[in-house]
Amino acid sequence: MSEGSVYVYGVLKAQAAKSVSSSGVASAPVRDVQHDGLAALVSTVEGGALAAAREVRAHWKVLEETSASATVLPVRFGTVLESEDAVRSTLLEPNAERLSSLLDELDGRVQLTVKGGYDEELLLRAVMREAPAIAAMNDDLRRLPQDAGYYGRIRLGEAVAAEVDRRREQDTGLALDRLAPLAAGSRSEALSAADAAFNLAFLVERDRIDGFSKAVAELAREFGERVTIRYVGPLPPYSFAEMELTGPGAKWD
């Protein structure tokens, strides 16, 4: 059973570990490896390469299933250790204290993600309306032939981008003002699309999700059609489990 490399999904308290019915990467069954009250979810990987994209999906499914009933610290996608023994001796044992205290801290809490997106047309119209200098630049450019306006267009685009950034900052601030007081923690994550307004991760007590949801709906009303909100969860605390783990030999480093 302990032969061969293992793929690692996440770490949780041993008493919370249950059998996982979702199959893992390369369709292998998921099991847990325990050490001193901690458990790591793993599955055997054969050969060297995991080249199929469905592995992302398998990773996600295993964590989704587990987090429905337990607090699990997700491990970054694509982590493989040498053997089951290595999971104990290099992951669980040397990091036991940090893992346990993070698990205690996150216990009973889930991640809820609130993403805001702009309607591009409404956003640009608002920029034009409220920044007369930009509107004037735009008017000037329209009078020029395409070729002549090249640098002008870059300057215009730059000015629009700066204005959009300023609005993002404002809207992110408003969302945090309304929601952060109802959460045990919050993180502002990188934006993945040009029309994104904000991407916020909140750590919320499981039994306070309803109250938080009300505040999200309230915030959406406040934004109106200017910002569309996507509200996703509950998720394992991905954004709150950022921690670099080292092996036993790396301590002097």
Add this chain to the structure above:
Amino acid sequence: MAIAQATPRGYLERPRPSGLADVIDVILDKGLVIDAYIRVSLIGIEILTIDARIVIASVDTYLRFAEAVGRLDLREDESQGLPELMESVTSGGSKSKTQGALEGVKETLFGGDEEEEEEEEKEKAPSRSRSRSRSRSSSSGSSSSGSSSKRSSSSRSRSRKGSS
């Protein structure tokens, strides 16, 4: 959850269970990181990560097109539906080279699973144009570099999965 989405006033009253597209960034970027000295490096993971990001970017683009097209009044020209639009938009230049891969990866990421199908109405657009672009990519795939062999292997594993 499709129902929750259909009622715009009530859809924020509880969080939506995640679709892979919603969480791909946190899966790829967040969570516990294990020191490179302990980790076994697997060829494929890094490329896979990049692939997954490209797919998300393309799904995002499809969504925008779908929304934009949704706002148009198509009654005047019913022959020019969404699949045709998608085709003409994505078949130019370098995009057509990567499309085979995208379609393959996308299907493994998003397709073949009822759970998302019911919840992600956004996937309708890519799935409709899928079959055509796949056949085109297989005929052009052999001439390109190493990464395309990886792509075709991912679509092979997909069809194997489908038949089992």
